[in-house]
Amino acid sequence: MNILFIHQNFPGQFKHLAPALAARGDQVVVLTPKVKEPAKWRGINVLPYAVKGGSTPGIHPWLVDFETKILRGTACYDAALALKERGFTPDIIVAHHGWGESLFLKDVWPTARLGLYCELYHRSGGSDTNFDPEFPSHTPAYDALRLRLKNLNNRLHEEVMDAGLSPTQFQAGTFPEHYRDRITVCHDGIDTDVVTENPGARLDIAGGPTLTPDSEVITFINRNLEPYRGYHIFMRALPELLRRRPNAQVVILGGSDTSYGAKPKNGKTWKQTFFDEVSPQIAEKDWVRVHYLGRVPYETFLSVLQVSSVHVYLTYPFVLSWSLLEAMSTKCAIVASDTAPVHEVVLNGETGVLVDFFDASAIAEATCGLLDAPERRDMLGNNARRFVRDRFDLKRVCLPRQLGWVDDLLERRPVRQPMD
Missing domain, CATH: 3.40.50.2000 (Glycogen Phosphorylase B;)
Known part of the structure; x- marks a missing residue:
């Protein structure tokens, strides 16, 4: 043909x-x-x-x-x-x-x-x-x-x-x-043979710590950090997350452009706009635990997911991101927005936890709850990978x-x- x-x-x-x-x-x-x-x-x-x-x-x-x-x-x-x-x-x-x-x-x-x-x-x-x-x-x-x-x-x-x-x-x-x-x-x-858990994964943060699956790591990933993918809401949850989890490392992937929706009117990027909004609420000693890695090679992206303790995914009712399914395939415990496209893959209490997109406190609460419950994280992660293998395996x-x-x-x- x-x-x-x-x-x-x-x-x-x-x-x-x-x-x-x-x-x-x-x-x-x-x-x-x-x-x-x-x-x-x-x-x-x-x-x-x-x-x-x-x-x-x-x-x-x-x-x-x-x-x-x-x-x-x-x-x-x-x-x-x-x-x-x-x-x-x-x-x-x-x-x-x-x-x-x-x-x-x-x-x-x-x-x-x-x-x-x-x-x-x-x-x-x-x-x-x-x-x-x-x-x-x-x-x-x-x-x-x-x-x-x-x-x-x-x-x-x-x-x-x-x-x-x-x-x-x-x-x-x-x-x-x-x-x-x-x-x-x-x-x-999703190539689940490649996108899988790795107990020996390491993520070396330049000028910072080396993270492994034994570390306490909260991850958030966008192609570009912007409202369509809930960056503003995640940032508003960040002060509470850092206060309640003094040992947590937060890894954020994403560029500074705008993929969807309008650009900010203030001449800044969305990344900088919401960084500036929450900065007064976060002590300098806590900011060192927040790692903006920008856009990274795919191997590094996988390492981020493989060391993640809880992965937060938020989206408008819009195109579903591949990164959510990839996170599920690596057995991440998922906290995700209770929005229509997510409902197809995150079954509340089975393959992840659903929260109100706009409720930053609920996002922080759900994330902290999973960090305190390793057995529940394992259950959700195992179910999530099985779900992706059954329905989305390449x-x-x-x-x-x-x-x-x-x-x-x-x-x-x-x-x-x-x-x-």
Whole structure:
């Protein structure tokens, strides 16, 4: 089979699926703006394309996002035409359509089956929008209108989508009903053979202590430290945690950019904003037990989880982080926000402890309670790993399902462009 992958930051969510298809003998080609020159990666031909142009000055702000997607879509379309002229015709196209790249690919190859990674459909209620009263929308009366336009990319793709793949029930459930019969729920997968406990793990903190599984360690991880992932709430729990646990070391991973939501207005980063907020409540002698490691190599990330006594995970009703499942796979005892995406994996009292997202005191109380109860931590950690192994294991569960999804795509009668 000829398979074309589209992803603006390849491999992204396809880092296991694309190589597995190449390994079984399919011809796999990738179009991505991430590379500047053609490259070979794990048996895959990775080809570049360049996005030209930028947002039109003075354009209506609701159209900026869609204009960017059109620019990506037309750039990818041009690259696809060039690929077609060189004789490549995909049987299947697999795309993360979130950036608009795959908007026009059915115009190039009308009979190709298009499989989309359906990450999120934007909603004005029951999701991330206006979930946090601390950061309300500036124009709530227009939220539904603005988000309807933001979903133009989703809506246009729905017209040509042969099948979809969504990592969680929550994410699939954000899409309208008429999408869902074409969406298969299957996670990208956790390699539980690699992501596992390690009694001999060591985490060397530069200028600080060396931590092991015998240390008392509280961990908190975001891609970027920001409100969408509850950084502000965790920081408000930190003074109480440090007061009540004089021997605890707190390890925080995450960058200083903004992945989701708005940037702070004060010119600072979110990381600095909430550091400054809680600093007056924390003595200097206690700050030395708080370790900001920024972004770290994956091996270090695993070591952080493997020495963790309690891992705190907080999120808006939004895309579920891989890091939560990875923490569960290493047998971390989890304290997590009682929000919809978390409910699929953290069963309160069984695979972790759920707390109100906004209740910093409850987060501190739950964390301290687990630190005082090693047998309960072990029970929760064992259950959490078993849960992930049973439902999210890469090699035994998720990758076989993904490969089956690709094979099923080939059997579908291709959806045509609406005007065909």
